[in-house]
Amino acid sequence: MFPEAAIACIALATALWLRPWRMLGSRPGPGGKDDPVASPLITPLLGVLVLLPWVWALPTLHRMPLQLQWSAAPLVLLMLGWPLAIPALLLVAALAHMLSPALGWDDALGLAVWQGVVPATLALLWGAMLRRWCWHNIFVFILARGFLGTVLSVFAATLLGQAAGHALPGVNEDLSRLARWLMAWGDGVTTGMLTAVFVVFRPQWMATWSDAIYLRQPPQA
Secondary structure, three states: OHHHHHHHHHHHHHHHHOHHHHHHHEEEOEEEEEEEEOOOOOHHHHHHHHHHHHHHHHHHOOOOOOOOOOHHHHHHHHHOHHHHHHHHHHHHHHHHHHHOOOOOOOHHHHHHHHHHHHHHHHHHHHHHHHHHEEEEEEEHHHHHHHHHEEEEEHHHHHHHHHHHOOOOOOOOHHHHHHHHHHHHHHHHHHHHHHHHHHHOHHHHOOOOHHHHHHHHOOOOO
C-alpha cells in the first residue's frame, strides 16, 4: 500500500502545484472580458466524475470468471490535461469506493494509481514524445496518441500493477498478461473512437488538442 500512496501523493502534489483550477476559470466571450463564458472543460470533467466511478466499481459489483476493467485514464488525460486529470482520477477512485461495498480503500488506492495516475502519466510522456519526434497531423493525434498510446500506456501500467501485487482474481500470471493485453486494446479502441468524435465535433473538450498545431490553423482571436 505504501508505494501506491507515495505515487498518488507525489502526483497529486505535482498536479496541484501546476494549479489545474485555472483551466476551469471563465474565459472572455464574444463580447470580450465583459462577456465571460464558462470553461468548456467543465462538461467533460463532470462526465468523468459521473460515469467513470461506475465503470471502475463494476468489476466488484458482479461476479464473473474474468473481471473486465476499463481504465479510460488516457482519454481523461486527452480531455482534461494532466494537471486536472490527476485529481479527477483520484476522486473517481474515491467515488468508486463509495459505490461498491466490496471495494476497500486499499483496492481503491490501487485503482487510482494503476488504472488512473500511472497510465495517464505514461500517456502524457507518450504524447510528449510524439510532439517532439513525430509530424503534427490530426491522424497522428487520433491514431498514434488516442489509440496506440492508450494501448501501450494501459498495458504497461497494468503490468506494473500486477508486479506490485494487484493480480486478476482467479487468473494465473501468464493468462493474466494476455487478458490485460486484450483489455488494453479495448481501452485503445474506445479512446481512439471517442478522440476522433471529440476532435471533429467537440474540440473544445480536448485540452490537449490544438488547431494551430495539428491543422496548421492560426488560433482564433
